[in-house]
Amino acid sequence: MKDAFFKTAARAFGFGFAGAPLDRLSAKRDDFGFVAALRERADARAALIARDMPILPKGEAPREPFFPLSAVAALGGARFEALLGLDARGAPVFAAALPDGAVEMLADESEGILDRRVLIVPGRDDLELVDLRTIAVQGLVSPDAVAILGQAKAILDWHARHGHCAHCGAPTRIVAAGWRRECDACKAQHFPRTDPVVIMLALDGERCLLGRQARFPKGMYSCLAGFVEPGETIEEAVRREIHEEAGVACGEVAYVASQPWPFPSSLMVGCLAQATSRAITIDRVELEDARWFDRADVAAMFEKRHPQRLWAPNPMAIAHHILRYWAEGGGGV
């Protein structure tokens, strides 16, 4: 039942950022001539990102967030770019990071959590910049395009934060069509970083454990989560994080599904965990609150009719699906 639920959920909703439909051509990345020829093709397109945000054409959803490569030069040239792959029609798709100066900050809408900045492309009233979470939550582009934009953001963010060699400090060079950086000084090779994060629902019979971080939107509770550390399994990380953040001990752990999460470069590993203790001790550094919720609570949260105005993450997030599986009567671990 568990497997069937998550496979159906993945197909029906598409976990945000999963399902990128590209052939990544990994084996061809070091073939400079091959990649250069792809760049010259008339059907080559690029996702454009400036100041961490994709550039979209204005208009009705679903919008088309890919631009001819000529647009990159017109907007100031790329700080760096990567080959993402070939789409279903065989057309090359690149990602290009534009210089910060290619866009301007217009205002600071400090009320909004997801989109504090309004960025514009000077002289291009037909374009706007939108935070990738907002794009995904509001469905501004197709689910396939959300996934490709996530891939683009993750690899470009990595370049933006890794221009130097962590080993010796020298500037590094981009090679392999954007998928490796090399240090000419010490010869170290550096590969894009992907950080595994466990995200999990602890279950105690008819109750599940949710928490909220202070930075969450008001009223939202979600699954607990934390980075997998060196020297531990996924299952060990799940038990450690639940115990550290909420003081709850857990036994059996079951993997359910995974999701790429490009903020900046996580791999969310979704799990269920069987609680073996009930008393909650909150780590106030990590969490503002943590509580046990029953299925009726969670149903009310999904339907936005919880008496305390609590609510659960939307279907973009794997947490939504883990919680829905249990709330709809899914078995335990």
Added chain:
Amino acid sequence: MKDAFFKTAARAFGFGFAGAPLDRLSAKRDDFGFVAALRERADARAALIARDMPILPKGEAPREPFFPLSAVAALGGARFEALLGLDARGAPVFAAALPDGAVEMLADESEGILDRRVLIVPGRDDLELVDLRTIAVQGLVSPDAVAILGQAKAILDWHARHGHCAHCGAPTRIVAAGWRRECDACKAQHFPRTDPVVIMLALDGERCLLGRQARFPKGMYSCLAGFVEPGETIEEAVRREIHEEAGVACGEVAYVASQPWPFPSSLMVGCLAQATSRAITIDRVELEDARWFDRADVAAMFEKRHPQRLWAPNPMAIAHHILRYWAEGGGGV
């Protein structure tokens, strides 16, 4: 059945490097006074690593690979250290990287694959350096100690390769008891890297797909494996890697278990995959060979009686357990 098999396998054999029995004290790492007090305790001990290899006392297995902190100073002081946690008796366990000069290379035994170097500690005939794979395969220390040494090696390797800020190139400072590096120049924070790697067995009815890399010991075949890339799920990475390396298409993918793999800092994510095509096209850059094997082949490989002298990874590796699950009649995906 799948869950039960892997839970039993994890308990019975202990996947190598899993099961470190320490309380990592993550929330206390930034409490400098607390960590300093742990260092002063008479029962504090450290795993010592030089040139990537743990230092062990000579003698019968299981050996005790942890030393009083006074040994660190006696052997030249630590290049860097990290707090690993408290053991089951509440005693602090640290990891310390010794300077390369603390040990000497005695000979080059180029016949051995796992241990080409013979390193000695000058003036300490009671100590030797042993490659961590050899320690795990030969059971030179207890399974708990293998796991702690793995944690130690992973975090110390990270420091050895990340002394500079990847963002701006300046040298960084170790903080948080060895679990974070900070850049005073650009204020970037850097956390230990853990690279998720999918390792998987593609199944086609009564046959499974194994491959060998040119660097493998002669005759060994194993599960295919590869790094998860930015922008993909575990399941997508499994299908991509099998297709890239062997040209085989897969449908359903099922997670089975995970294992920390400190060479240098991987998290092995074990999966089964349902093949939907049969013809093999080998990527000769990645693999020397790939073939379909039936259950009788695999049984012969485990028992070291395969007519072509092929054999499978030993129980230290998660690949062994994935393969054994299927070989012993485990169902499909």
